[in-house]
Amino acid sequence: MNIQQHPLLSPSIGTQRQLISLHYGQPGRGEKVYLQASLHADELPGMLVLHHLRPLLAQAEAAGRIQGEIVVVPYANPIGLSQSLLHDQMGRFEFNTGENFNRYYTDFAPAIQAGLAGKLTQDAKHNTHLIREAMQQLLQTRQPTTELESLRHVLMSLAFDADVVLDLHCDCEAVLHLYTGTPLWPQCEPLARYLGAHATLLATESGGQPFDEACGQTWWKLAKAFAGQFPIEMACLSVTIELRGERDVNHTLAQQDAAALYAFLCHRGVIDEPVPVLPPLLHPATPLAGSDSLIAPCAGAVVFHRDVGDIIAAGDAIFDVVNPLQGEVVTVTSQTAGVLYARENRRYATAGMSFAKVAGQVPFKTGNLLSA
Template sequence: MQRIEYPLLSPSLGSQKTLVGFHYGTPGARPKVYIQASLHAEELPGMLVAHHLRPLLDAAEKDGRLVGEVILVPAANPIGLSQRLMHRPAGRFEFDTAENFNRHYPDMAAAVLAEATPRMGADATTNVATVRELTGQWLAKWQPASELESLRRQLLLLSHDADLVLDLHCDMDAVLHLYSEEACWPAFEPLARLLACRAVLLARESGGGPFDERLSGLWWQLAAALKAAGVDAPLPQACASTTVELRGEGDVSHDTARHDAQGIIEFLEHAGVLSTATRPTLPPMACQATPLAGSQTLHSAAPGVLVFLARPGDTLAVGDVVAEVIDPTAAGQARVHEVRAEVAGVLYATVRERYVVAGGEVGKIAGATPFRSGDLLGA
């Protein structure tokens, strides 16, 4: 294992932040896996999972079981980790730009299309190597103009040529769930089984340029662009990436982190990244994959004290009351506003705050029928 520090662009005199990566195996070995945690810096369960992954990866490397290469970045957002406002962490949006740390990554398919098109041939393996080479060259030439851009660039330099990418996040209060592009689902169904995911949200493309989708989207978007241009060349889905939501912000415990780290290790064994005498037995799915476009975000039409009648993990029917919003200042009897499910499915996440403003978010239900379009992710 090699620990490498990557300095970010300094935003001010006397200020320098560093990204730390742990590199296991031989650079260039396949399959290559990239795992990062806490890109939204206040989401800490993934950071603890990374802590428990390190000794497991150390042991696998020492025992000669590491077939491929693994890069682990336990704290993917040193910028957000340094941001606090009135004694509270604020690691989702950068203070300087108000941009979400997990949005606005560059469109690498568009960036390399012109150079890749004339170099595509009949051999899929060669085409994959060419696209990875061109993408790496484009990233190396990118001159970031800010600390935030330098973070995005460094994360992509580490991950752009990976076969598998796991971006570890969490929600506010939630059950374990994952997001992925449809093209990546076959690769990650074993992970969903091993982690006992209670919801899986799939989309062709979610919108907004999140980290994981820029990596996997490179391949299917480039393949589609080549086909549209009349180029008949095979280009497989050479990267599968996913965002794994490790329950809620308060679910930072050694027991759950060890469980999740072990599940990831077994996934790496199943994927052939770690050699093993027998492949891990896959448990049954704990849920059905559903379209992200079928996920309902619940909102309250009224302000007040938020009282949940359902909990993350509950299966709801249309019309079920998820929460009550109580206005204790109303004249006469206190006013109670009910927040009801408008789709059937698993309540996979809720807010942590117990006061909600009018129009405020309450929770999310994984519905099976698509009804939304456009950008499908929240702020």
């Protein structure tokens, strides 16, 4: 294993943070896989999963079974890890700007498309190489001016040329679910099977340029731009893996998830071992635009009728909002049939708060499809 240190831009005199990446295998020998955890720094299950994945990778490397390069970033956000307010870790938004740490990553396609037009050929592999060269050149021209920008730049510089990018997150309370690009579902399905995903949400434009989409969208955008002219591969399977809820930080689940990721690496051929049998797919993929967010219409104490993982029919009662002063109970029902894959872990609602998500099969939303 090769350990690399990546200093971030110093935000103030006498202070500087750094990102650490762990590199297994040999670059250029086969596929490159990139895994990171806790980009939202208060989402900790991924950290523990990568902790349990590391010895598996070390054993595979020692036995010469890694047929490519595997890059692991055990914590992707040293800025957010240091942010606490009144004993609560605040790792989703940067204190200085209020920006979500998982937004505003590089949109390569518009910047590199014109320069590629005269270079692409009928050789898809050659085109993949040219596109990655152009992406690298674009990154090399960028000069971050803040610590947050430098963090985004380092993360993208580590991941832009990967064949597989797995970004480990979690929700408030949830069953395991995935987000990925619609054209990537055929590549993602084995991962959903090994992990036992209860939902996979598909989109080509979810809004806000999250990290996984920034890694994958270049390929489907360029494929559309050059359709009928040049073949463009879907050369990066980029997936956000939501590892259940914030409190699901335990060794049993983490070992289970690490084993599932390892099985997927074997399936991809990055690790030269017998490929584990694919488990059944728990639920089919559904459009992110078909995910229904259930909103509290008024303030009060929240009481759930249904648990995460439940199969929901349209019209089912999902939670009550109780106003003890007025003696009123307002019941919120689902307008969508599907899987209740996530819900809020707080139990007091202010008017307009989103408290539950149901993955439905029929798209009905447009615009920004992700929460803040």
